[in-house]
Amino acid sequence: MAVGSLKRRGRSIVDAGFRDLSFAFAAFIVFLILLYIIEIGYHSLPSIRAYGLSYVIGSEWNPPREIFEVLPEILGTLASSIIALVIGVPISLGVAVFLAEISPRGPRVVIGPVVELLAAVPSIVFGFWALLVLVPQVIRPVEHALSASLGFIPLFHGAASGYDLFSAGVILAIMIIPYVAAVSRDAMQAVPRSQLEAAYALGGTKSEVIQMSVFGYARSGIIAGIFLGFGRAIGETMAVTLVIGNSLEFKASLFAPAQTLASLIANDYSETIGVVQVSAIIEAGLVLLALSLLSNLGARLILRRFVKRGAQLL
Amino acid sequence: MNARRKLVDRFWIAFTLVALVLALAPLASIIYYVTVKGLAALNISFFTHNFSQVGTEGGIANALQGTFLVVLLASAIGVPTGVLSGVYVAEYGSKRYGEIVRFLADVLVGIPSIVTGILIYSTLVLSLPAPFRGYTAFAGGVALGFMEIPIVSNTTSEALRTVPNSLREASAALGVRKWRATLVIMANALSGVTTGILLATARIAGETAPLLLTALGSTRGFQGWFQAMETMTLFIFQNATSGTPFLVEQAWGASFILLITVLGINIIVRIVTRRRTTFV
Numbered sequence: 001m002a003v004g005s006l007k008r009r010g011r012s013i014v015d016a017g018f019r020d021l022s023f024a025f026a027a028f029i030v031f032l033i034l035l036y037i038i039e040i041g042y043h044s045l046p047s048i049r050a051y052g053l054s055y056v057i058g059s060e061w062n063p064p065r066e067i068f069e070v071l072p073e074i075l076g077t078l079a080s081s082i083i084a085l086v087i088g089v090p091i092s093l094g095v096a097v098f099l100a101e102i103s104p105r106g107p108r109v110v111i112g113p114v115v116e117l118l119a120a121v122p123s124i125v126f127g128f129w130a131l132l133v134l135v136p137q138v139i140r141p142v143e144h145a146l147s148a149s150l151g152f153i154p155l156f157h158g159a160a161s162g163y164d165l166f167s168a169g170v171i172l173a174i175m176i177i178p179y180v181a182a183v184s185r186d187a188m189q190a191v192p193r194s195q196l197e198a199a200y201a202l203g204g205t206k207s208e209v210i211q212m213s214v215f216g217y218a219r220s221g222i223i224a225g226i227f228l229g230f231g232r233a234i235g236e237t238m239a240v241t242l243v244i245g246n247s248l249e250f251k252a253s254l255f256a257p258a259q260t261l262a263s264l265i266a267n268d269y270s271e272t273i274g275v276v277q278v279s280a281i282i283e284a285g286l287v288l289l290a291l292s293l294l295s296n297l298g299a300r301l302i303l304r305r306f307v308k309r310g311a312q313l314l
Numbered sequence: 315m316n317a318r319r320k321l322v323d324r325f326w327i328a329f330t331l332v333a334l335v336l337a338l339a340p341l342a343s344i345i346y347y348v349t350v351k352g353l354a355a356l357n358i359s360f361f362t363h364n365f366s367q368v369g370t371e372g373g374i375a376n377a378l379q380g381t382f383l384v385v386l387l388a389s390a391i392g393v394p395t396g397v398l399s400g401v402y403v404a405e406y407g408s409k410r411y412g413e414i415v416r417f418l419a420d421v422l423v424g425i426p427s428i429v430t431g432i433l434i435y436s437t438l439v440l441s442l443p444a445p446f447r448g449y450t451a452f453a454g455g456v457a458l459g460f461m462e463i464p465i466v467s468n469t470t471s472e473a474l475r476t477v478p479n480s481l482r483e484a485s486a487a488l489g490v491r492k493w494r495a496t497l498v499i500m501a502n503a504l505s506g507v508t509t510g511i512l513l514a515t516a517r518i519a520g521e522t523a524p525l526l527l528t529a530l531g532s533t534r535g536f537q538g539w540f541q542a543m544e545t546m547t548l549f550i551f552q553n554a555t556s557g558t559p560f561l562v563e564q565a566w567g568a569s570f571i572l573l574i575t576v577l578g579i580n581i582i583v584r585i586v587t588r589r590r591t592t593f594v
Contacts, residue, residue, distance in 0.1 A: 008505060018493035019406050026402035026415045032460065033418050036425065036433055043436035094333020102330055111334065118341045120580040122520025124547045126567050127553045129344045132562070174340045181337065207326035217347050228336055228424070235426020237523035238551065262428045262523070269435070269527050269563055285432030289425065296424035300417060302325065 024181035036289060038168045043287045047279035048189040061248045061264070063273075069282035070287065076165065076258035077291070080240065081233035083169025083254070084176055089226055091173070092180035096222075098179070100188035101210055112185075119178035120129060127239035130171045135162040139170060143255055158255030163245035177230035181230055183303075187221020188214050220302050227299030231300055235292050237262040261288045332535035345573070352570020355563045360512040361400060365533050365544045366553065370560050374568050376535045381453065383536060384545055385519050387455025389464050392518075393511055396466025400507075403467065405496050416471060422464035430457050430526035440530060450537065452544035454529030458518040465517065469510025473503040509583045517578040520572060522547035546572045 051068060058069030099112050140162035147160040158164060192216055199209040215222070246267055247258025256313065259267075261284045269281055315433070397558030399419070403412045434457040441448055446452070477499045483493035500507065525531075531548040546568055554566035 003522045005366065012491070015491050015493045022402035022406050024399035026407065026411075027393055029399050029415055029418050029464060032422060033436075036429070039433055039437050040429070042574060043440070048582060059375045091333045091336050093335050094330040097326075098330035098334050111338075114341070115337060117375070117379050118575055120516065120520075121341070122522070122547060122572060122576060124522040124550050124554075125344065125348065125521070125573055128550055128565060128569055129340075129347060129550070133343060133347050134340070173405060175413050177337050188475060208319070212324065231424050234442075237428040238547075242554065245347055252511065262426060265428055265432065266523060279338065281582065282432055285417040285429050289429045292424060292429065293421065295431060295466050299424075300420055 017053075019151060023300065040282060040286045040289060044279055044283035046276055047283040048148055050276055051280070055280070056287065059250070062288045063252070063268075063277055066274065066276055068277065068283075070261065070264065070284055071263045073259050073261045073284065074287065075246070075250045077234050077260040077262070077288070079250075079258065080168040080172055080244065081163055081230055082118055082259055083166065084172030084233045085226060085230060086173075087170060088173030088229060089180060092177050092229070093184055093226070095177065095181040095224065096184035097187055097210055097214070099185045101214060103204070115178050115181055117178075118174075122238060124238045125176065127242035130167065130239060131242045135167050139167050142257075144292075147255055154222050154252065155254055157253040158251065160255040161245070161257070163243055163257060164255050165244065165258045166259070168240045168244040168260070171243055171252075175239060176232050177235060180225045180229040183225030184218065184222045187218035191217040192223070214305060224299045224303040227295050227302065231292050231295040231299065232294065234260075235262055235288060237266050249271055261291075266308045318543060324394065324518065326581075341372040342473060344478055345577075348412070348566065348569045348573050351563070351566035352568075352573075354539035355567030360564065360567055362571060365549050365552070367533075367556060367561060372561070372564055374546065374549055374564075374571065376532065377544045377546045378571075379536055380532075380543040381519060381547070382543040383526070384451055384454045384458060384543065385515060386519055387452070387539075388458035389511075389515055391459030392457065392462025392466055392514065396463045396514070397507060397511075399421070399463070399467040399471050400470025401496065401500070403471040405499065412471075416468070419464040419467045421469065426523075427461060427521050428472050428527075430461050430521040431448065431458075433460070435527040441503070448540075449528060449530035449542045450540045451529055453585065454525045454543060454545070455539075457524040457528045461521065461524065462514050462518050466511055466515040468501075469514065470507050473506025474499060476506060477502045509587050512579055512583050516576045520547060520576050522551055 008133045026157045047068060051058075055069055056069055056074060057068075058065045060069050061072075064069075095115060098106055099115075103111065103304055140145050140160070142161040143162060143164075143166065147156050147158070152203040195213040195217055197207055204212060238259055241263040245264060246259055246260060247257035248259060250258055265281055265288075268277075324469060324486065340520040346369065348471045359371060360373040361378075362375055363371050365374070366372035366377040367594060372521060372526060399415060403416050403419075406412075434453050438456060441447070481502065482495060485492075485498065489496075525545055525548055527568070529548065530542040534541075537541060550565045550568045550572070553561040564594075
């Protein structure tokens with residue numbers, strides 16, 4: 001049969017066809033990236049022409065007066081994501097260290113997948129739960145306590161209603177933990193045993209081995225995980241929209257309502273009437289796309305370097 | 315070992331345990347509240363009525379229908395495209411092109427879903443000719459389909475890579491045509507490819523943001539692909555923000571149905587395949 005098929009030249013047409021078909025669909029992925037950039041860029045043009053640079057450096061979003069500027073939203077996006085990293089990264093690293101170095105095999109094979117399950121919860125469910133459980137039962141009491149005791153610090157100014165930048169940061173932290181923890185754990189598990197054994201042989205305690213060998217070796221993988229978490233956080237829409245308070249003004253306080261680029265889009269698209277406003281909304285998507293591409297490219301480049309280095313050493 | 319070093323060591327281990335508790339407490343709380351409050355909202359009329367923000371008789375009938383149809387269209391777009399591009403990455407692409415496609419698929423997975431909503435909003439909702447323009451179930455399906463393509467592509471190429479190379483070498487040595495060899499390799503990776511598709515489907519079924527800008531939501535059942543359509547996630551969003559106790563209760567009910575479906579698929583897939591997750 002093998003010899004026969006070698007002689008039947010006709011089959012090579014099927015062969016080429018199959019290859020070309022898979023190539024065509026792979027090319028569609030390349031096309032899709034271009035489509036995002038070109039289509040969203042093209043539909044942003046009216047807004048770019050009308051507002052130019054003031055779109056990203058001005059602070060007024062005023063549909064009746066046809067003024068559209070998104071600096072408060074850019075700041076809100078960055079601030080909520082940074083709060084998410086400040087809270088989420090230490091927890092993620094703790095989880096990763098536990099899974100990679102501390103847990104015995106038994107608990108690890110159960111806990112690992114359960115942490116990952118957190119990533120499967122739909123963001124609307126996170127948001128709805130945060131709106132009705134997390135904020136009233138946990139965050140608001142904490143905010144009241146902080147604002148009563150430390151309210152004189154500008155960072156804690158505000159109504160402390162619970163629907164503010166801080167809540168957005170907390171729910172984002174919860175949502176990025178599974179991603180940052182998983183990437184960090186993989187990086188930690190890639191540390192060669194010889195590295196760990198060398199550190200133990202020097203008389204290191206578990207924590208000293210983790211600091212010396214694990215964090216040192218896995219550093220770039222952990223940084224890549226943090227970038228990925230950041231990329232997730234800046235684009236998250238539903239959970240943030242439900243708890244951030246949706247204020248068009250950005251105040252440098254944890255306890256003041258704010259807005260992100262994503263929540264601006266979710267709040268404003270339906271009210272849009274004018275052509276320019278539609279374009280201004282789409283340009284908010286363009287800015288968000290640029291931010292997410294940057295953080296993603298950063299993560300991937302670091303991850304590639306880390307994978308290559310790991311492969312060389314192994 | 316001196317006492318200070320021992321103490322530091324204890325502290326580290328305690329810290330990782332605290333971190334673990336903090337990471338898992340939200341999941342436990344979500345499952346608890348959604349189950350308790352969700353179950354309380356379930357009754358026959360909840361499943362037989364359409365979404366309504368007036369009165370006390372709304373339900374998820376049209377939302378279930380919408381999620382099913384929109385995800386069906388999304389999979390019709392995302393599964394064949396994703397699987398075939400995954401085949402290219404793993405089996406056909408030269409090292410260089412394969413890597414480029416894989417890299418771009420990773421970048422696509424990282425694009426926020428609301429941006430995909432904006433893409434379809436400007437490409438279809440605003441720009442199609444008259445009877446097809448506007449907020450439509452079709453636009454919602456395309457948006458979710460675009461999200462599904464890179465996910466399925468990645469899970470497929472990963473599944474194909476787990477097939478031992480000896481199979482490819484044996485095929486080549488026997489003079490089997492490449493396309494037939496590829497089919498054999500795909501058959502060997504079938505469970506991996508299938509779980510990837512299932513996880514991707516569960517993922518997009520829980521999406522809300524892109525649907526806000528495309529399917530919009532509706533109080534009616536399916537009226538054709540070029541009419542607005544309700545989905546489960548839109549139902550939760552609209553009811554959650556309504557402020558009416560009855561509607562909020564309904565949002566819990568819908569969250570319960572959505573959560574057990576999505577988590578159920580994830581748990582079953584993991585138990586059956588003992589899959590080490592790559593995030594989708």
